[in-house]
Amino acid sequence: MLNKKRIGIYSFTGCSGEQLVILECGKYLLKLYEVVDIVGFPMAQSKNTIMDLDIALLEGSITTESQLAELKEIRDSAKTLVALGTCACYGGIQSMKLGEGDWKKRFQEVYGADDKLYNKMKPMESKPCNEFVTIDYYIPGCPMDKGQFLHTISHIINDTPPHLYPFPVCTECKWKENDCLLNRGELCLGPLTRGGCGAVCPSHNIPCVGCWGPAEVTNMPSEYKLLLEKGYSQIEIFRNFRKFGGTPMVEKLKNMMEKLR
Amino acid sequence: MRVLWMEKGKLKEFFYSMKAFGELWGPIQKGKTRIYGKAENFSDLKLEPGRTALPIKKLIHPSKFTMFKYDKQEYSTKLENIPRRVILGVSPCDIHGLLKLDEIFLEEEPDPYYEKRRDNTAIIGISYCKPCCDSCICQSMGTDVVDEGYDLFFSDLEDFYLVWVGSSLGDDLVRLNPAVFHDDIDRTKLEKFVECKKERDKLFACSIDMDVLPDIMELSYDSPIWDELGDKCLECGACTMVCPSCNCYNVIDEVYLSEGKGKRFRYWDCCIFKEYSLVAGDHNFRENRGERLRLWYGHKLNSFGPYGRPACVGCGRCVDACPVDINVLTVARALLESK
Numbered sequence: 001m002l003n004k005k006r007i008g009i010y011s012f013t014g015c016s017g018e019q020l021v022i023l024e025c026g027k028y029l030l031k032l033y034e035v036v037d038i039v040g041f042p043m044a045q046s047k048n049t050i051m052d053l054d055i056a057l058l059e060g061s062i063t064t065e066s067q068l069a070e071l072k073e074i075r076d077s078a079k080t081l082v083a084l085g086t087c088a089c090y091g092g093i094q095s096m097k098l099g100e101g102d103w104k105k106r107f108q109e110v111y112g113a114d115d116k117l118y119n120k121m122k123p124m125e126s127k128p129c130n131e132f133v134t135i136d137y138y139i140p141g142c143p144m145d146k147g148q149f150l151h152t153i154s155h156i157i158n159d160t161p162p163h164l165y166p167f168p169v170c171t172e173c174k175w176k177e178n179d180c181l182l183n184r185g186e187l188c189l190g191p192l193t194r195g196g197c198g199a200v201c202p203s204h205n206i207p208c209v210g211c212w213g214p215a216e217v218t219n220m221p222s223e224y225k226l227l228l229e230k231g232y233s234q235i236e237i238f239r240n241f242r243k244f245g246g247t248p249m250v251e252k253l254k255n256m257m258e259k260l261r
Numbered sequence: 262m263r264v265l266w267m268e269k270g271k272l273k274e275f276f277y278s279m280k281a282f283g284e285l286w287g288p289i290q291k292g293k294t295r296i297y298g299k300a301e302n303f304s305d306l307k308l309e310p311g312r313t314a315l316p317i318k319k320l321i322h323p324s325k326f327t328m329f330k331y332d333k334q335e336y337s338t339k340l341e342n343i344p345r346r347v348i349l350g351v352s353p354c355d356i357h358g359l360l361k362l363d364e365i366f367l368e369e370e371p372d373p374y375y376e377k378r379r380d381n382t383a384i385i386g387i388s389y390c391k392p393c394c395d396s397c398i399c400q401s402m403g404t405d406v407v408d409e410g411y412d413l414f415f416s417d418l419e420d421f422y423l424v425w426v427g428s429s430l431g432d433d434l435v436r437l438n439p440a441v442f443h444d445d446i447d448r449t450k451l452e453k454f455v456e457c458k459k460e461r462d463k464l465f466a467c468s469i470d471m472d473v474l475p476d477i478m479e480l481s482y483d484s485p486i487w488d489e490l491g492d493k494c495l496e497c498g499a500c501t502m503v504c505p506s507c508n509c510y511n512v513i514d515e516v517y518l519s520e521g522k523g524k525r526f527r528y529w530d531c532c533i534f535k536e537y538s539l540v541a542g543d544h545n546f547r548e549n550r551g552e553r554l555r556l557w558y559g560h561k562l563n564s565f566g567p568y569g570r571p572a573c574v575g576c577g578r579c580v581d582a583c584p585v586d587i588n589v590l591t592v593a594r595a596l597l598e599s600k
Contacts, residue, residue: 028518031518031519032518034519035518035519150518151515153518154515154516154517154518155516157518158516160514160516163513165528166534166536167498167531167534168496168497168498170495170497170498170499171497171498171502171529171531174314174315174498174499174502174503174582175315175319175324175325175502175529177291177294177296177313177314177315178292178294178314179292179293179294179314180499180582180584182584183581183582183584190497191495191496191497191584205292217496217534217535217536218495218496219492219493219494219495219496219550221492222492222493222494222495222585223495226495226584226585
């Protein structure tokens with residue numbers, strides 16, 4: 001084999017679920033260690049660096065100045081950047097109030113009005129990685145899917161572009177022949193949400209909460225009107241849309257309100 | 262064509278004797294939905310009017326499957342691993358759906374994956390003295406009766422079955438247990454069949470005027486209806502997934518981590534999705550959702566590709582599947598009512 005590619009996994013704000021998914025890859029994880037040099041993986045090894053990276057895998061959203069500095073350093077050191085999971089891709093659940101203002105007030109309500117902590121942490125409102133640097137590939141999910149991770153990483157290592165399904169959750173839900181929860185009157189976000197999870201929640205009779213982030217092409221105004229007709233309040237619908245919607249949802253909601261006006 | 266009859270109580274015995282051919286499948290209940298599934302016992306089968314969530318295409322043209330695996334030397338399709346199956350209880354509209362797929366996958370360049378599954382599957386159709394459901398449009402589409410595409414076809418005439426033998430495989434299946442079949446069909450049995458058909462014809466709750474609709478579709482190319490429907494469509498793809506005549510798929514290669522190995526798989530694609538019509542250079546032939554819906558309904562209600570006939574088999578699945586009520590019935594109605 002030619003020179004092994006240097007890969008690092010770097011973690012920002014999130015639950016570290018993506019590192020756990022990688023650790024759970026079993027025999028494929030051992031294979032991965034065989035074919036690449038893993039130089040950064042905080043959950044698995046104590047020696048971690050950011051230097052001459054071929055591929056950097058990012059999990060979590062950016063919420064402090066020091067994370068931002070690290071992200072920029074990674075971008076400068078890496079040929080290919082991959083955002084793992086909904087937090088890194090879209091901002092995650094911690095970005096649900098993005099753009100609503102009064103962020104410092106909200107921060108201090110939780111962490112106290114003490115400026116000492118604020119000045120020391122230099123926190124900022126949670127945003128996805130692509131707000132600050134160029135991201136080459138995205139693997140959404142909460143957490144991401146093992147199969148989609150292995151597909152993406154194998155393709156990049158072998159210098160072929162990865163391809164993840166751009167379809168919504170409903171597609172796989174139909175493949176599984178589930179009874180449609182939206183048709184039953186539930187607040188299901190399947191049509192708006194990026195698929196690939198195997199429609200796992202609707203398959204267990206639980207409406208989709210949108211945890212894989214917004215699908216690229218959706219018809220939000222139509223689903224919004226449909227949910228209003230089904231008796232849900234605007235507040236409730238927006239809260240659900242925003243829960244995992246991150247930055248793309250801010251834009252989508254703005255467009256929707258303009259369209260409906 | 263050979264026609265036989267069978268006493269109602271003998272189907273169970275015949276069902277088990279078909280185990281000699283392969284796995285036994287049929288309409289079974291899964292939670293709130295009916296699906297084509299493996300039937301361990303005859304009592305699992307739902308042999309009564311009603312519709313499965315997905316059509317029979319899912320067993321011949323699966324939603325996602327591996328075509329072949331490869332390494333640096335060779336590739337292997339493992340077609341020999343495709344099991345032999347008997348599917349008892351296939352509705353006439355689903356058989357018509359298969360006939361449409363046959364035209365696409367078997368004529369000219371036969372698709373080996375489709376062909377092998379089709380060859381390994383015994384299709385045993387069934388019809389009842391009632392329509393399957395309230396949203397059936399098969400009568401309008403001429404798909405409520407079926408002349409070909411099955412191996413055996415059972416007409417459930419309440420206290421007995423009339424059984425049509427549609428292929429040499431069907432004949433082989435009869436020979437697995439010839440004692441349960443009789444060929445002395447008397448006049449009363451035939452009269453019962455005719456009466457049942459006439460009664461059923463009166464019970465269809467929905468219809469589409471197919472005499473005029475294809476021409477109206479042709480004239481409605483620039484109709485504002487398409488944009489109105491496009492504004493409403495959720496682009497969830499449900500209509501295409503449940504449609505017996507939808508056959509589009511995408512092909513993706515899965516490269517393994519090392520050793521130059523990988524596999525190629527297929528999954529159902531959908532022309533309602535924007536990415537479907539995206540081509541090199543970021544151009545899109547059907548940029549608007551309305552244009553994509555017009556294409557789909559053009560295929561279903563006017564003509565599909567080289568075959569010149571509407572692809573809709575009138576199963577009514579899109580009527581139940583679409584969350585925003587866009588389906589062959591509402592679209593046909595909107596077009597027929599617009600000027």
